[in-house]
Amino acid sequence: MASRSKALNIQKKPLGKRFRESIPFYLMLLPGIIFVFIFNYFPLYGLKIAFYRFIPAKGLFGDQKWVGMQYFKEIFVNPDFTHALFNTVIISVWKLSLSIVIAIIFSILINELRSSKLKRTVQTIVYLPHFLSWVILAGVFMDLLSPEYGMINKLITALGGEPIFFLGSNQYFRGTLIVTDLWKEFGFNTIVYLAAITSIDPSLYESAVVDGANRFKQIWHITLPGMLPIILLMALLNIGSVMNANFDQVYNMYSPAVYETGDVLDTLVYRVGLVQANFSLSTAIGLFKSVISLILVGSSYGLAYKFAGYRIF
Amino acid sequence: MLISKGEKIFNVINSIFLVLVALLCIAPMVYMLAVSLSDNAQVVAGNVSFWPKKFTLASYEYLVSLRSFWNSMLISVERVVISLIFTLVFTALTAYPLSKSSNKFLGRSFFAWYFFIPMLVNGGLIPTYLTISSLKLLGTIWALILPTSVVTFYVILMLNFFRGIPGEIEEAALIDGAGQWRILFTIYLPLSLPSLATIAVYCSLGQWNEWFQGIIYMNDPSQYPLMSYLQIAVLNVNLDELSPEEAAKLSQIGTQTYKAAQLFVAAIPMICVYPFLQKYFTKGLTLGSVKG
Numbered sequence: 001m002a003s004r005s006k007a008l009n010i011q012k013k014p015l016g017k018r019f020r021e022s023i024p025f026y027l028m029l030l031p032g033i034i035f036v037f038i039f040n041y042f043p044l045y046g047l048k049i050a051f052y053r054f055i056p057a058k059g060l061f062g063d064q065k066w067v068g069m070q071y072f073k074e075i076f077v078n079p080d081f082t083h084a085l086f087n088t089v090i091i092s093v094w095k096l097s098l099s100i101v102i103a104i105i106f107s108i109l110i111n112e113l114r115s116s117k118l119k120r121t122v123q124t125i126v127y128l129p130h131f132l133s134w135v136i137l138a139g140v141f142m143d144l145l146s147p148e149y150g151m152i153n154k155l156i157t158a159l160g161g162e163p164i165f166f167l168g169s170n171q172y173f174r175g176t177l178i179v180t181d182l183w184k185e186f187g188f189n190t191i192v193y194l195a196a197i198t199s200i201d202p203s204l205y206e207s208a209v210v211d212g213a214n215r216f217k218q219i220w221h222i223t224l225p226g227m228l229p230i231i232l233l234m235a236l237l238n239i240g241s242v243m244n245a246n247f248d249q250v251y252n253m254y255s256p257a258v259y260e261t262g263d264v265l266d267t268l269v270y271r272v273g274l275v276q277a278n279f280s281l282s283t284a285i286g287l288f289k290s291v292i293s294l295i296l297v298g299s300s301y302g303l304a305y306k307f308a309g310y311r312i313f
Numbered sequence: 314m315l316i317s318k319g320e321k322i323f324n325v326i327n328s329i330f331l332v333l334v335a336l337l338c339i340a341p342m343v344y345m346l347a348v349s350l351s352d353n354a355q356v357v358a359g360n361v362s363f364w365p366k367k368f369t370l371a372s373y374e375y376l377v378s379l380r381s382f383w384n385s386m387l388i389s390v391e392r393v394v395i396s397l398i399f400t401l402v403f404t405a406l407t408a409y410p411l412s413k414s415s416n417k418f419l420g421r422s423f424f425a426w427y428f429f430i431p432m433l434v435n436g437g438l439i440p441t442y443l444t445i446s447s448l449k450l451l452g453t454i455w456a457l458i459l460p461t462s463v464v465t466f467y468v469i470l471m472l473n474f475f476r477g478i479p480g481e482i483e484e485a486a487l488i489d490g491a492g493q494w495r496i497l498f499t500i501y502l503p504l505s506l507p508s509l510a511t512i513a514v515y516c517s518l519g520q521w522n523e524w525f526q527g528i529i530y531m532n533d534p535s536q537y538p539l540m541s542y543l544q545i546a547v548l549n550v551n552l553d554e555l556s557p558e559e560a561a562k563l564s565q566i567g568t569q570t571y572k573a574a575q576l577f578v579a580a581i582p583m584i585c586v587y588p589f590l591q592k593y594f595t596k597g598l599t600l601g602s603v604k605g
Contacts, residue, residue, distance in 0.1 A: 018419040024493035025410035025418045032407035032463045039460040043436020043444050060443055109327055124588050125335040131587045132580055133522035135540045139547055139576045140341045149359035191595055215320050273439045286437030294433055
């Protein structure tokens with residue numbers, strides 16, 4: 001270790017020369033630095049309004065009244081907030097855990113297809129929903145799931161059941177969110193797992209065949225263990241998104257009737273902030289969410305680095 | 314190779330199952346198409362499934378004459394094109410220096426952190442909104458383009474690609490007297506077309522489908538990009554806001570088929586384009602996530 005760093009020191013150029021040679025690099029970075037400062041760092045300064053009774057007319061630099069933790073005390077006694085927090089966590093935990101399991105199953109099944117033409121076609125088609133915006137899909141699902149004329153409910157009544165108001169009843173709304181999100185993303189999620197399967201050494205399968213292992217045994221003893229590192233990595237990285245229950249989807253599909261079970265933190269932040277125009281309270285809720293998210297993302301990266309050697313840069 | 318009977322049965326069942334699943338993935342869009350081509354009374358009665366009932370093009374005839382829809386589509390196209398230029402230039406300029414080692418680029422770690430931190434924390438809705446508003450960008454297309462012109466994820470994709478280019482090429486060019494700008498634009502970028510294409514795909518998909526910023530940053534529905542327009546005009550259609558002629562025409566065609574036609578036409582660009590871009594987004598996903 002010591003000799004290695006010594007060797008590196010000898011190679012290192014003097015500071016002045018390194019600086020001079022780096023000047024073009026600084027110039028290249030300059031536009032990015034400015035934009036990131038304006039659009040990413042400056043809003044962080046704006047987080048201060050969570051601690052002030054913010055009056056928009058006076059502006060961010062104006063003389064606002066400091067109220068300390070008042071808004072944070074307010075959110076914890078607010079039933080809307082507790083509902084939204086609970087809904088966010090429960091919806092995203094279901095989505096994240098089921099999405100991994102389903103993507104693993106489908107990537108194995110797709111990989112087992114013998115005809116490569118069929119394989120390619122199936123892959124292409126199951127990727128489709130990922131590329132459609134939730135605005136479009138929400139419109140489609142509102143029609144499909146409508147209790148009056150929706151196809152799903154026609155099917156249910158034809159089988160002798162009662163029509164279900166999937167998007168308007170607190171009993172079904174969360175389930176509908178979870179199922180439609182899984183439907184939209186499962187195909188796309190198989191991509192990473194399929195890539196992991198392709199990188200498994202084919203000679204392993206050859207020797208397994210020689211040893212008389214059938215397809216199911218090959219899947220169990222070669223394919224799955226070969227996928228394990230990437231499964232672990234995806235599971236760890238998923239921890240970081242527990243606080244995101246998919247604003248796009250919820251906003252386009254929910255309604256006041258299902259706020260109790262379907263309102264999530266991001267939609268609450270939007271309504272409190274831009275509909276009720278309570279900027280400070282909205283920012284306090286957002287800041288609470290960001291702090292928890294930061295802890296989760298930080299630990300997920302840390303764990304991913306430790307257990308899967310994952311590095312971002 | 315011998316295939317046992319069990320495996321044969323498995324192959325058949327697996328193929329059939331996956332074909333059914335694939336059909337399930339396109340079913341909602343097929344349903345939309347069928348609804349858009351049907352008579353509204355049939356739709357409301359719940360008679361339409363995957364085939365039009367009482368075929369009519371009325372909703373499409375109405376759509377063709379709907380100025381606001383096409384105006385929004387034009388805004389979306391403009392947004393995607395301008396975003397692409399900004400994003401590609403900024404990403405390349407940012408990723409190139411960061412792909413160098415600290416030995417070559419003094420302060421590299423500091424700048425790497427500077428661009429990485431926004432991935433972890435952000436100001437959130439209101440502070441970002443206040444920033445855009447105090448820059449007087451509200452109501453201009455720049456509010457939809459500038460805030461996302463430097464995306465750390467794209468920078469990481471690109472810098473990983475740059476690192477894969479052998480350092481000897483750069484050394485040789487430096488000895489020949491080329492500057493870093495020239496090396497970036499005449500050597501690195503032409504070699505990086507696959508990663509530029511990947512980023513272009515992600516960026517244009519994201520910008521085309523983005524709807525929320527349009528709603529909060531634009532002052533007037535005539536400035537909405539297509540997805541924002543659909544959000545307001547189709548998901549939250551409010552008959553009071555329509556002009557009397559529009560309302561009369563709509564009640565003739567019926568809102569269900571007319572909504573379906575708009576949603577379907579808005580989805581067409583994505584449906585047509587994504588199959589050809591597959592190799593790029595697949596590459597991007599695996600490039601970014603699986604490393605050593």
